[in-house]
Amino acid sequence: MMFYLTTLNLSRFFTKEAPVLGKDEVNPHTLAVVEGWKHSDYLCRNYVLNGLSDDLFPVYRTLETTKKVWEALKYKYRTQDAGVKKFIVGMFLHFKMVDDKSIDNQVQELEVMFRGIHAEGIVVSKSFQAAAIIEKLPQAGKTSKITPNINERK
Numbered sequence: 001m002m003f004y005l006t007t008l009n010l011s012r013f014f015t016k017e018a019p020v021l022g023k024d025e026v027n028p029h030t031l032a033v034v035e036g037w038k039h040s041d042y043l044c045r046n047y048v049l050n051g052l053s054d055d056l057f058p059v060y061r062t063l064e065t066t067k068k069v070w071e072a073l074k075y076k077y078r079t080q081d082a083g084v085k086k087f088i089v090g091m092f093l094h095f096k097m098v099d100d101k102s103i104d105n106q107v108q109e110l111e112v113m114f115r116g117i118h119a120e121g122i123v124v125s126k127s128f129q130a131a132a133i134i135e136k137l138p139q140a141g142k143t144s145k146i147t148p149n150i151n152e153r154k
Contacts, residue, residue, distance in 0.1 A: 095136060
């Protein structure tokens with residue numbers, strides 16, 4: 001959406017407030033500038049609203065300016081993004097390997113979690129991944145000389 005509106009030269013409405021006229025600035029030129037701003041902001045706001053799903057449209061259509069709509073959407077999706085990261089990290093932290101499932105399948109589950117963590121932009125070193133897998137091994141596996149090689153599974 002941002003790219004599209006930038007190509008239409010409307011991206012400034014995401015960050016800037018509408019110009020405000022002072023009492024002594026009321027002349028035809030400044031009125032035309034303010035009216036032009038309002039019209040362009042109206043178009044930009046409706047482009048953004050048009051890009052929303054039918055469920056979200058009624059929620060955001062009450063906001064008067066593009067900047068207010070954009071800030072509300074950024075807040076919603078950044079909060080949601082933080083929730084996704086928290087969920088993936090929580091899944092990893094609470095994961096325990098058990099004796100009644102194969103080690104290979106459980107290591108693959110952990111690798112999928114690490115890929116999800118990486119996809120969310122969280123950087124985890126290879127040595128941490130290997131140490132985490134060893135730590136999560138059942139007690140019987142920790143005493144044996146198992147050293148998982150994460151690079152072989154990719």
